[in-house]
Amino acid sequence: MIVSDEELMLECRKGDMSAFELLVRRYQDALVNYIYYTINDYHRAEDLAQETFLRVFKSASRYEPKASFKSWLYTIATNLSRNEIRNRARRNTYFLEDMVDESEDVYQSEFMIDTRYQPDLLYEKKERQQLIKKALKQLPENQRLALTLVTYQEMSYEEIAEILNCSIGAIKSLIHRARQNMKKLLIKAGIGGGVNAKI
């Protein structure tokens, strides 16, 4: 039987460190991935994911299982990511297009195994992934957050509405616009123009 996040959090409130460890294990990859897509810096994404978990741990004593743990976790992560984006904008270091992705080589290892005998294919795939990431980065902040949550975290509109603190109707139109813009950006980048360009 799988223990729910909320039950683990209640155990954590009592001071059970193993319950907290299980929660970290459950969400570490998804959370790092989510923050990475929103701020586009792997090392900073890891820092912020750690900070998210520590904030959860810090407020464990006051935890009440009213809302879902997952939404709460992602709300903290979203707030931290937003702060990071704003700080970078203030420091003027957040030029999305110029950003060098150092983690690229390390984290493409899985598909490198698949395509190691086809260097052209590997290059093509890698370049296409870069273009897609670049297009995603160019979306407005809220659209990028909503699209990341629905695509990579497979969340429902209700959960996303809770995390981004707006209505389900607003999320519907946000994702609609995000996909429209994404399509335009992909066409501009030379990919995704196979089907009718309109969305």
Add this chain to the structure above:
Amino acid sequence: MPKYKINECKNVQTQLAAYFDNEVPTWKRHLIRWHLKQCTDCSSRVEAIEQTDKLLRSVEPVKASDTFLSTVMSRATTMKVSQKIHQPLFNRLGCFVEGLQTWMRGNIRAYNLVYMFGLIFAVFTMIGVTLYSPRIEKLNPFTQFRSKSSEVQQERLISFEVILQEEPKRSLKIR
């Protein structure tokens, strides 16, 4: 294209993202599906959404590094220890009160009726004591002393009045 058809397409097109994410009610889903069978424009838009989604999903996800878990756990443990050491008395008291509150809340949830009756009884008793306190005074043995002392005070006042009235008479006699 007739105007009603354009309106229908507009309506459907705003719902297509939600339709794709399975976020529309079943009845609407059937209507949209029925429309898509007849409308090439709208169905090509759904294909475009599918293609964009496929491209987005083709990006390899990143993973947390191998040291991630151990770093978080050691930082959490340090935090726990330092919290215990530096916790001032006031905070500890706060924690105790908080604990008591949650315990009470849990109990109230569990024995709802009993607690509600107890609470109502306590409130009524307090109101009764405040409003009808003179009646209770009768039962108090010290009230007798209190009334005696007030009688003495009244006597004193009377004697004071008498003295004031008599004084002018004396002065007349002297003259």
